[in-house]
Amino acid sequence: MSESTPSTNKVPVLSKALGKWSAIAMMIGAVIGSGIFAKPAANAAASSSVTLIMLGWVAGGIITLVTAICMAELCLMMPKAGGTYVYIRQAYGRLPAFLSGWNESIFFQSTANSALAVFFTMTLG
Known part of the structure; x- marks a missing residue:
């Protein structure tokens, strides 16, 4: 008879294999994603000023960046x-x-x- 190896009760650990470029691609997909297809036409119809439209996109980008920084800080504080x-x-x-x-x-x-x-x-x- 062959000897069987005893099983060990190891807790599975999540792999931290997300690289820099994968993370960047995921964030671009999440932030730009589908909104880039839907919103420009609606923004152009609502305002005739290209400057106001661009300021709206910049303001949205800043709000998204601040939110991402807050989430990154929470992730570093509680890495679970x-x-x-x-x-x-x-x-x-x-x-x-x-x-x-x-x-x-x-x-x-x-x-x-x-x-x-x-x-x-x-x-x-």
Whole structure:
């Protein structure tokens, strides 16, 4: 009979293999993503000033950058898997974190994906 090796109870660890260029590509896709297709026409229709349109894009970029820096700081303070759930749980407790996670899953993600589907359906005919 062959000897079997005893199993060890190791806790799985998430791999931290996201490189700089992968992270940059993900952020460009998330920030620019689909909004770049939907918003320029609406902005141009609402304002005849190219300067105001560009200022709006710059202001949105600054707000997004500040948000990303805050999230990066939270990630460095609490390096655990779970994203915003972990941060809200630490600040407010388990129930608000649980509700926030379900809110994001049910309302935010589905609404964003539905809006994209409607936009591309209207655009492509």
